[in-house]
Amino acid sequence: MSYFIDMDTFSFIHISDLHIGKKLNGYDLHEDQKYVLEKIVDIVRKRKPDAVLIAGDVYDRTNPSEDAIALLNDFLVKLQATGSEVFVIGGNHDPGEKLSFLSNIVDGSGLHIVGKFSGKLEKRSIGNVDIYLLPYICTCDVRRYFPDSPIESTSDALRVVLDSAPLDKDKINVLVAHQAVLGALSSGSEDSIIGGESPVPSSLFSDFDYVALGHIHRCQPVGCANIRYPGSMLKYSIDDAKEKFALYGKILDDGELEMEEIKLESIHDVVVLRGSFSSIVSGGSSDDYVAVVLTDETDVPDALPSLMGKFPRLLSMVYDNARTRTTSDIVFVGDDENERTPGEYFGELFEMIARKKIGKSQLDVLEDAIKEIWGGDV
Numbered sequence: 043m044s045y046f047i048d049m050d051t052f053s054f055i056h057i058s059d060l061h062i063g064k065k066l067n068g069y070d071l072h073e074d075q076k077y078v079l080e081k082i083v084d085i086v087r088k089r090k091p092d093a094v095l096i097a098g099d100v101y102d103r104t105n106p107s108e109d110a111i112a113l114l115n116d117f118l119v120k121l122q123a124t125g126s127e128v129f130v131i132g133g134n135h136d137p138g139e140k141l142s143f144l145s146n147i148v149d150g151s152g153l154h155i156v157g158k159f160s161g162k163l164e165k166r167s168i169g170n171v172d173i174y175l176l177p178y179i180c181t182c183d184v185r186r187y188f189p190d191s192p193i194e195s196t197s198d199a200l201r202v203v204l205d206s207a208p209l210d211k212d213k214i215n216v217l218v219a220h221q222a223v224l225g226a227l228s229s230g231s232e233d234s235i236i237g238g239e240s241p242v243p244s245s246l247f248s249d250f251d252y253v254a255l256g257h258i259h260r261c262q263p264v265g266c267a268n269i270r271y272p273g274s275m276l277k278y279s280i281d282d283a284k285e286k287f288a289l290y291g292k293i294l295d296d297g298e299l300e301m302e303e304i305k306l307e308s309i310h311d312v313v314v315l316r317g318s319f320s321s322i323v324s325g326g327s328s329d330d331y332v333a334v335v336l337t338d339e340t341d342v343p344d345a346l347p348s349l350m351g352k353f354p355r356l357l358s359m360v361y362d363n364a365r366t367r368t369t370s371d372i373v374f375v376g377d378d379e380n381e382r383t384p385g386e387y388f389g390e391l392f393e394m395i396a397r398k399k400i401g402k403s404q405l406d407v408l409e410d411a412i413k414e415i416w417g418g419d420v
């Protein structure tokens with residue numbers, strides 16, 4: 043199937059980091075995600091872009107639940123029905139191979155999915171626009187396919203992959219990728235990546251007319267106006283207080299880029315309430331995801347059940363006062379790290395979280411576990 047596209051301008055909606063299936067401090071976000079995905083479909087129906095670019099981390103985990111799979115399926119079916127061509131790449135959170143399931147069959151129907159890098163930079167063309175689809179890569183993924191190229195860093199890996207597919211400069215060239223780019227500001231809800239892939243310089247992308255990035259959860263251009271992160275579709279941590287957006291872009295026939303940030307609505311906000319217990323309980327109740335920071339100098343009896351009654355989506359309750367500040371100093375600053383036993387370390391961690399001393403029976407459980415796992419003593 044092919045669509046008639048007015049190629050005087052190329053228009054697109056760019057989103058990323060859906061993290062379908064994510065839980066926030068144990069709360070299932072299914073309804074929140076379903077709502078915002080429906081809003082994104084509404085935006086696509088209204089704007090009728092030539093392309094929808096989804097730049098990775100569509101799922102939150104590599105073994106998504108059936109509910110998460112059903113939700114993504116429903117979203118992609120609705121997007122495909124709008125008539126826009128849909129492009130999806132895998133992020134570091136995605137099950138690359140599973141995301142690509144049957145993608146070679148559906149590719150002709152306007153839904154293009156590249157879940158995992160398989161040695162070749164994938165390209166699809168609509169009219170005079172070439173869209174390159176590069177799922178998340180790490181150095182080891184690329185070394186395997188380019189054994190003769192010296193690859194020491196993520197930047198090297200990306201350069202090797204981009205060099206392997208020379209661009210047609212007579213066309214509009216768009217790249218969809220899922221990488222950390224130098225200079226991007228994090229939102230606080232991205233997981234740090236085990237293995238420590240380093241951010242790449244935006245200069246690697248200088249030949250593209252637009253680079254649709256995913257990975258960083260804060261909406262921002264990085265390096266220049268045509269290299270952008272839309273950010274995650276919802277606030278995915280207490281620290282992530284930034285508003286959320288879909289990006290709408292147009293590349294005009296003279297190559298000029300017009301961008302618009304379209305705010306994404308959500309059912310519930312993520313907010314941090316800070317103050318004394320009495321000031322917080324005297325305020326209104328809220329359906330939002332609420333993290334409470336109590337500044338009372340002494341612990342308030344039954345604070346937690348009271349707050350849970352007021353905030354059914356309470357994320358956390360912590361004290362920030364002279365005692366907790368001192369406690370954390372004791373836990374994190376010390377010059378005797380090498381002299382403490384694992385039991386003592388764990389006892390400190392337990393005390394910091396539970397705010398009470400670890401008990402004898404709990405230490406016994408720990409001791410058994412350590413013996414079983416390490417064959418050592420507490």
Ligand SMILES: [Mn+2]
Nearest residue numbers: 059099232257
């Ligand atoms: Mn992400």
